[in-house]
Amino acid sequence: AQSVTQPDIHITVSEGASLELRCNYSYGATPYLFWYVQSPGQGLQLLLKYFSGDTLVQGIKGFEAEFKRSQSSFNLRKPSVHWSDAAEYFCAVGEETGANNLFFGTGTRLTVIP
Amino acid sequence: DAGVIQSPRHEVTEMGQEVTLRCKPISGHNSLFWYRQTMMRGLELLIYFNNNVPIDDSGMPEDRFSAKMPNASFSTLKIQPSEPRDSAVYFCASSLDRKAFFGQGTRLTVV
Numbered sequence: 001a002q003s004v005t006q007p008d009i010h011i012t013v014s015e016g017a018s019l020e021l022r023c024n025y026s027y028g029a030t031p032y033l034f035w036y037v038q039s040p041g042q043g044l045q046l047l048l049k050y051f052s053g054d055t056l057v058q059g060i061k062g063f064e065a066e067f068k069r070s071q072s073s074f075n076l077r078k079p080s081v082h083w084s085d086a087a088e089y090f091c092a093v094g095e096e097t098g099a100n101n102l103f104f105g106t107g108t109r110l111t112v113i114p
Numbered sequence: 115d116a117g118v119i120q121s122p123r124h125e126v127t128e129m130g131q132e133v134t135l136r137c138k139p140i141s142g143h144n145s146l147f148w149y150r151q152t153m154m155r156g157l158e159l160l161i162y163f164n165n166n167v168p169i170d171d172s173g174m175p176e177d178r179f180s181a182k183m184p185n186a187s188f189s190t191l192k193i194q195p196s197e198p199r200d201s202a203v204y205f206c207a208s209s210l211d212r213k214a215f216f217g218q219g220t221r222l223t224v225v
Contacts, residue, residue, distance in 0.1 A: 032212050043118070043205055043216035051212070090157065094212050101147060101170065102214055104157040 002027045004093050006105035013081050014113050021076040021108050023065075023091030032094035033074040034102065035065055039087045047089075050074065061085070086112045118217035120206050126223045132194040135220045138187055139208030147214065148181055148191050149205040157205075163189065196224045 003026045013019055025031055032051050036044040048059025055067040065076045074091060088109050092102040119138040127133050139146050147162040161171040163183045171181070178197070183189040193200055201224050207216040 034214075036216075041218075043218045044207075044214075046213060046215065049213060101145075101159055101162045102212075103159075106156045 002031075002093050002095065002103045004091050004103055004105035006089075006091055006108050008108045009106070010109045010111065012111040012113060015083050016080050019076075019078045019081045019085070019110070021089050021091075021110070023074045023076065023105060024072050025074060025091070025093045026072065027093055027095070029095075033065075033067060034092040034094065035059065035063070035074075035076045036090045036092060036104075037061075037087045038090065038107075044090060047076070081110075081112055083112045083114070086110055118206055118208050118215055120204075120217035120220050122220060123218065124221045124223075126225065127196055129197055129224055130195045131224075132192065133196045133200075133222060133224075135191040135204050135206075135222070137189045137191070137206030137217060139189070139206070140210075140215055141187065143208035143210045143215075144186075145209045145214075146183060146189050147205075147207040147209070148189070149207065150202045151205060151219070152202045160191070160204075193222075196222075198224045200224050 005024045034049045035047040037047050038044045047063050048057050050057050050067045058064050063078050067074050088107045090107045091105040094102050121136045145164050148160040150158045160173045161181045166183045181191045203219045203221050205219045207214045
């Protein structure tokens with residue numbers, strides 16, 4: 001069965017520092033991988049996705065993520081964090097065939113300090 | 115496009131009352147999802163539709179919950195009767211080609 005693990009519940013970084021949010025997935029076939037961001041009181045917004053091809057994918061707001069099949073990981077990175085990046089981040093995996101739903105991790109809350 | 119539209123944004127109701135949450139997906143999207151978000155359980159998929167047909171409702175917690183999608187532009191999630199433990203934020207999302215877009219959610223409080 002598909003599952004997603006986000007081992008960090010809460011991360012605090014200083015503004016301008018680099019960021020890496022971890023995501024590990026469990027899926028038997030080729031996964032479709034996503035990162036979503038949720039600002040307080042808002043719905044989830046798609047940051048980036050990986051379907052196939054280049055394992056380093058670029059997203060909106062300066063985020064990128066790297067798919068590493070050998071580690072079953074899809075970590076999200078940003079070289080320099082802005083205060084407006086404070087939010088909750090969700091990693092999700094979708095199935096290659098058949099069902100079209102997404103399985104979400106439990107989320108990582110990012111706090112940015114000045 | 116206005117995105118996924120959910121109504122109401124906030125709902126406060128008394129235990130035992132019927133609650134109906136509404137969703138208008140993005141035009142052209144062929145899948146629609148209902149999620150529930152709580153602090154304790156995170157994001158849970160309740161049900162999803164492909165081309166207006168319910169595909170998987172295994173996430174629906176009890177028979178008190180029901181969802182319909184009478185056409186491609188409208189879906190409802192109904193709770194009858196509601197209970198305090200149903201208090202949560204309910205999200206609707208629609209997708210095309212596995213890219214899901216979420217509404218802003220309905221915050222339900224059952225007192």
